[in-house]
Amino acid sequence: MAKFKFHKFAAVAVLVATSAWIATGEFSSVGSASQEAQTAEPAAEPERRVALKTVQVAVPPRLEHARTIHVSGQTEADKRSVLAARTAGIVQELAVDEGSHVKAGDLILRLEAEGKEAAVASARQTLAQREAEAAASERLAKTGNLASLQLDVARANLASAQSALELAQAELDRISVRAPFDGVVDKVQVEEGTALMQGAEVATLLKLDPIVAVGEVSERDLGTVKPGDKAEVHLVNGETLDGEIRYVSRAASPQTRTYRLEVVSSNPDGLIPAGMTAEIRVKTEMVETVALPRSVVTLNSDGELGIRAVNTADEVHFFPIDIVDDTPEALYLAGIPEDVRVIVAGQDLVTEGEKVQAEKADEATIRELASTVKPEQEQ
Template sequence: MPKFRFHKLAALAVLIAFAAWMGTGKFSSVGSASAENEAKPAEQAAEQAKAAPRTVAVITPPRVQHARAIRLSGQTEADKRAVLATRAAGIIEELPVVQGDHVKSGDLVLMLSAEDKPAMVDMSKQVVKQREAELEASQKLAKTGNLPKLQLDTAISALAQAKSQLEQAQAELERNRIVAPFNGVVDKVSVERGSSVMQGGEVATLISLDPVLVKGEISERDLRHIKSGDNAEALLVNGETVKGKVRYISREASPATRTFRIEVAIPNPDLRIPAGMTAEITLRAAPEDAVVLPRSVVTLSSHGDLGIRAADKDNKVVFFPIDLVDDTSSGLVLGGIPADARIIVAGQDLVQEGDEVNPVQANAELVKKLAGEPAGTN
């Protein structure tokens, strides 16, 4: 019995001691102490790497004066266009023009059969002569007192009525003739000689192509840069580039597109540019202060705005939204960038606004590489 009790007491003592040891927590260091010691240098190295400023390449580009280029899609149109129609019904007696003819203002385009209209004019002329003679006789009698004033007034009224009838007869005869209202080209002839036409019937289409107009739509954002009289260029679909001037800018925007109609007048003395041809209009605004940068420099801000990143005087990253002035073979011409900005040209996508960086001046070879030029070129 005593021996059995001793073992129980020994086991109880061991259990109490083990429980006390577990309560101290010292057992955890047995297997993990070495792992903790190995992990600490790695964490410290990561923290040091995180704290070290990232090295980026920067440049301070020279300033240039560049005229903003605004490009619009458009098409050529005739300066004037008229659909000629008959002013009276009748049979076509003369049709001296065909499609493609060049006519001058006042040239005959169509003549209807006169029928009895010339006779009406001749008769009206005779009536006028008779009324003039009657008035002359009445005036002589009135001076001698042998004619009442009322009869003299009647003679005057009769002459005026005769003249009015003559003018009507001449106008009716003139309605048989259709003449060109301006210099141009007969683009379409809708009738044939000898055919019958009704009053108001379409006869021919006349267009004027000197100057030829190139019409397009300009956005409300670019409207402030352009005014009437500015120089413009148009690249035709056949590859030809022609020059002209802005002739008209609409003062009311299209409700659907919020754009404004614009017309560029292009000299076309030989009429070689037809109407209806597709063209790209290039408008040039007044020169403004800008910089030329490689396309790869442009990036997005944390809010999705298009711009460039730069390093300020404290080597902190700042973001500048850009104003695209032009897109040239040498790079993008950008406005809205401060003169002293150190623009990040390498590493701009690896940093965020507010980050501290280590800016290093980019060499000429790197700038050429970013611009897409072969290394080593001058």
Template sequence: MAMPRFHTVAAFVVLAVSAAWVLTGEFSSIGSAAQDSPDKASEASEPAAAETQKVLRTVAVMEPNFIQHNRIIRISGVTAPDKRTTLATRSAGILGELKVEKGDKIRTGDVVLVLDGAEKQSVVDTAKALLDQRQKEADNIERLVKNGISPSTQSDSARSALASARSQLEAAQADVDRLTVVAPFSGVIDQVMVEEGSWLPSGEDVAVLLQLDPVVALGEVSEREITHVSVGREADVRLISGEIVSGSVRHVSLEATAGTRTFPIEVAITNPDNKVPAGMTAEIMIKSEAVTAVRLPRSVVTLDAAGNLGLRILKPDNTVGFVPIDLIDDSPEGLVLSGVPLDAKIIVAGQDLVSDGETVNAVPADADLVAAATVKTAEPSQ
């Protein structure tokens, strides 16, 4: 009998080993896979479940307390005198008498200075004598004409001469009056630019007169806020010293400044003792109409995707919404805002971590945060 060839034997050996490996390893792996498959399937399903059931963000919400608050228009300004004038001479001459000093309070018609003018006074005396003479001549002519002694034409000539003499006296008196400088209104002398004995030409500046009661705060309102400002509105003015004085709007320009598109305004402030000087930096706070508003901490305000200022609110379906607001006032207690819906629940914590339309887990705000946003009174602010 012939012996099997070597490659035939090798083939049978490889076949036997392969069969043994299949029987001992493959069937065992399949069983293990069958046993492990539930765990692997569970692990594979967890990411999908996590995607489907995201963890909701928690935010704190509160129901605001609405108040009636006056809109405050804040603008930069400067104080100025109600009236200011530079007094000047009306005639040339030597300053004979200076009757005021810096800081003096004077009234309308008070004499500020007098120029020497003896020669002009003599002209007045001569004109007075001539007028007296012409008056007597006219009276005599009237009697003669009345008695029929003189013709009526002489009466006309006498009256003409009398009128001419009267005009000469008035002109001479006017020249004398121009030697005196008087106050056109009551106020305080702020500057004196001359000395007694100096020669002053006609039109020379001699003193600056200010009227500081009332003192005026000048400012300019933007075209967006001009509709909230009108004559008679109350206004507070904070001076650079920190002092706050009260007044009212007395003038609102009907034409905007060309360069800035703002409208000049004036606020009159009672200043009987001249305590408020002119030229001082001031912040003008004009009180406009009272509006329904809420006072909230500054941290509550946020921005939407377009950069609009507003608040995030909780909708009835527990999703996040956004409402734009109008800044009414910036007080030490917080921002006063209008435009908030009356039934709104405001997100006061976590508002910057959520977006519009996102479903959230809402919880009541803690007591400290609520206290910071609670207003004690619902009366209109003063």
């Protein structure tokens, strides 16, 4: 019998063992069991529910409000005139001091006459003589005893005498400087005995009643102000004046693109000086607004300013706003639909279209919201 080799025996042993394992069928259930275990595992997990975000909402009050335009400026005199000498001469009389109140026509100063009064007296005498000659010539001409040519000469002499008197009187009047309007002497530039040239500055006269508050209104606000509108002038010393717009420029400043605005206020005693810092406040027409605290305002994904609110299905919507007025108490906004539930807490944590759980704002939030409305605005 041939000798049986070891490697052949090993191969037969492996074949027998493999046949036995296949016969058991265990290999076919390994993958199935694993798949069944994986399939059964999700079924064993509990069902997951997405929690809705909670926001607080409130219906803000609606009220009529007039936007206030704030314009920075300063006070100016209604009129300002720098008086000057109309002829050369020596100051003979200075009738005012700085701070003096004068009426239109009051004497400010007088120069030395230097023969001008005598020239007026001489011109008057000459005129009287020429008037008498002209009257005699008229009588003689009516009776035919005077040629018409001689009558014309008499009339010409009379006219020349009248002109000479007017010139002499005008020259005499030039030695006096008088107030052109009621006002206060703000500055005196000369003293008695001073030699003046023609055109030299003598005094500065201000008219402070009414006082004028002057500011610059922006292009955006130009269409909302007009002459005749009422305004308030708040001075730096805390005083408040009622005024009226008298002028709005129709040409913008090339540097600032703003328009000059003038408001006049009564100042009968002249106590309010020119050059005082002031703020002009002009109220525009009344519009329907919603008063909300600044914390409610937010931005959408496009950077647009507005508020977020929820509809009847508790879905978030964004409403762009128009800021009618910005006061220390609240923002007065337009563009918000009626009866909308504004999100007053959590508005920055939700997005448009998201469904939320809307709860009525607590008493503290409602109280803060109500405090943005002044008592006189609630009436």
